Amino acid sequence: MPFLIKNGTVFFEDKLQAADVLIDGDKIKAIAPNIQVPENVPTFDAAQQLVAPGLVDVHVHFRDPGFTYKETIATGSLAAAHGGFTTVCAMPNLDPVPNTPDLLKKQLQRNATEGHVHIHQYAPITKDLTSAELVDWQGMKAAGAFAFSNDGKGVQLAGTMYDAMAAAKSVDLPIVAHVEDNSLVRGGVMNAGPYADKLGLPGILAVSESSQVARDIELAQATGAHYHICHISTAESIRQVRAAKQAGINVSCEVSPHHLVLDDAMITKDDPMMKMNPPLRSFADRQACIEGLLDGTIDCVATDHAPHSVSEKSGSMKTAAFGITGSETAFPILYTAFVKTQILSLEQLLHLMSDRPADLFNLPAGRLLVGGPADIAIFDLTHEHVIAVKDFVSKGKNTPFINDTVLGWPRATFVSGQRVAFPSLGGQQ
Structure with a gap:
């Protein structure tokens, strides 16, 4: 089923641009401003967020x-x-x-x-x-x-x-x-x-x-x-x-x-x-x-x-x-x-x-391409986040960055068109 990421700042064709990203199955179907989809198509509002490869x-x-x-x-x-x-x-x-x-x-x-x-x-x-x-x-x-x-x-x-x-x-x-x-x-x-x-x-x-x-x-x-x-x-x-x-x-x-x-x-x-x-x-x-x-x-x-x-x-x-x-x-x-x-x-x-x-390393990754894999990361560039042990899904908590305040915290990740859920963090990000 199609899925629309809308209103984001998309890194596409080596530049940042206001656009939507339409996913269909495990591929990107379209990257363009104001993509119109039927009302029953689920969406993710990425307003004021970065949509990256x-x-x-x-x-x-x-x-x-x-x-x-x-x-x-x-x-x-x-x-x-x-x-x-x-x-x-x-x-x-x-x-x-x-x-x-x-x-x-x-x-x-x-x-x-x-x-x-x-x-x-x-x-x-x-x-x-x-x-x-x-x-x-x-x-x-x-x-x-x-x-x-x-x-x-x-x-x-x-x-x-x-x-x-x-x-x-x-x-x-x-x-x-x-x-x-x-x-x-x-x-x-x-x-x-x-x-x-x-x-x-x-x-x-x-x-x-x-x-x-x-x-x-x-x-x-x-x-x-x-x-x-x-x-x-x-x-x-x-x-x-x-x-x-x-x-x-x-x-x-x-x-x-x-x-x-x-x-x-x-x-x-x-x-x-x-x-x-x-x-x-x-x-x-x-x-x-x-x-x-x-x-x-x-x-x-x-x-x-x-x-x-x-x-x-x-x-x-x-x-x-x-x-x-x-x-x-x-x-x-x-x-x-x-x-x-x-x-x-x-x-x-x-x-x-x-x-x-x-x-x-000649890996088939790293770019958003129409017709390419729907491997997408979304980051919040505007809100401060304090790194805490409770944030981690890794078994390892060994980092000196605990309690640091950062911008750009990840909001969502899509792998082959499917949004990854993080149960230990309460489901979706």
């Missing part, structure tokens, strides 16, 4: 199977929809790791059956994420992998990464890298520097990231592979990516919302909610992330949604788990921090969270 997140952790006390495919995908995301890419740090084509097929089947959004699945680079034994690249692609990542673990041996990039090039799929040299982490729990010293907490050297970026850029040039860097966080890493792009090397990268709005100077106590990997870096690093976003060095925003249980994020940073949730807060945090302050235009932010990540 469903957002695309190329970096989430759903923890299922193996760690379902943290998150499940169902709760993680509901959290994504609650944040306005209709397409996500799930990391393979699961138990069992989807090491084989058969395991990957089973994971994809579960994602499709239990998920509330479109879920693309990463295959691991190496078996069990930490070995030097590569997976079956041809078999994984045939099984449905869209990219390969050991996220959560840096590939420690240059020889392993070289072979992986050569294999990725042979199947024309990206390598997506968590860049971290374990020998330079040294038991750290936050960024090395004066703020870690002040708190008496062990620091993680920034060069633990940038040294692997430098190595991998050389390997990407040698192999011709598409090399994508997860959650980039240091000024030196960004400088290297900028130079690589200027040299024509096939390198891309993402930045997470928390590395754009937080830095280590904001860690004023031993707070496990501020513990993430990579850690919150220096003010200068954060400014470099913003500059990289503005000049195109950084290709897109990705949340690195990493839910944990309450007990895992309690106590000291020395013992708490690394990670922050992000699916449900990413858009309002970035809209408030960057669009309302005129650092980014709304159009720029939408590009960074929709069509650019989709295009980077």
Whole structure:
């Protein structure tokens, strides 16, 4: 049955315009001003609200199977929809790791059956994420992998990464890298520097990231592979990516919302909610992330949604788990921090969270198109919202943004033409 979204500000054909959106089944039938429909057609009044393409997140952790006390495919995908995301890419740090084509097929089947959004699945680079034994690249692609990542673990041996990039090039799929040299982490729990010293907490050297970026850029040039860097966080890493792009090397990268709005100077106590990997870096690093976003060095925003249980994020940073949730807060945090302050235009932010990540990984998402999928997110840009624990449908409540006041809170999400309901929040948003 048709469904009309009316009176909204629609991001369509790269511009914001007053229009209605008519959904018919799982497709968009029309986008135009003042669409007339019979009285029995249900409508959603989006007056003073943004009607956007469903957002695309190329970096989430759903923890299922193996760690379902943290998150499940169902709760993680509901959290994504609650944040306005209709397409996500799930990391393979699961138990069992989807090491084989058969395991990957089973994971994809579960994602499709239990998920509330479109879920693309990463295959691991190496078996069990930490070995030097590569997976079956041809078999994984045939099984449905869209990219390969050991996220959560840096590939420690240059020889392993070289072979992986050569294999990725042979199947024309990206390598997506968590860049971290374990020998330079040294038991750290936050960024090395004066703020870690002040708190008496062990620091993680920034060069633990940038040294692997430098190595991998050389390997990407040698192999011709598409090399994508997860959650980039240091000024030196960004400088290297900028130079690589200027040299024509096939390198891309993402930045997470928390590395754009937080830095280590904001860690004023031993707070496990501020513990993430990579850690919150220096003010200068954060400014470099913003500059990289503005000049195109950084290709897109990705949340690195990493839910944990309450007990895992309690106590000291020395013992708490690394990670922050992000699916449900990413858009309002970035809209408030960057669009309302005129650092980014709304159009720029939408590009960074929709069509650019989709295009980077050749995903069929990220744009509103007549005849295209009815994957739509609606945001309230005018009313302030105080982020509260009760807002979350994710099992993970581990975020330092609780009690922050934001604009741009999600109002509704449509996936394949169906509005997603959030029972724990009292039904519809």
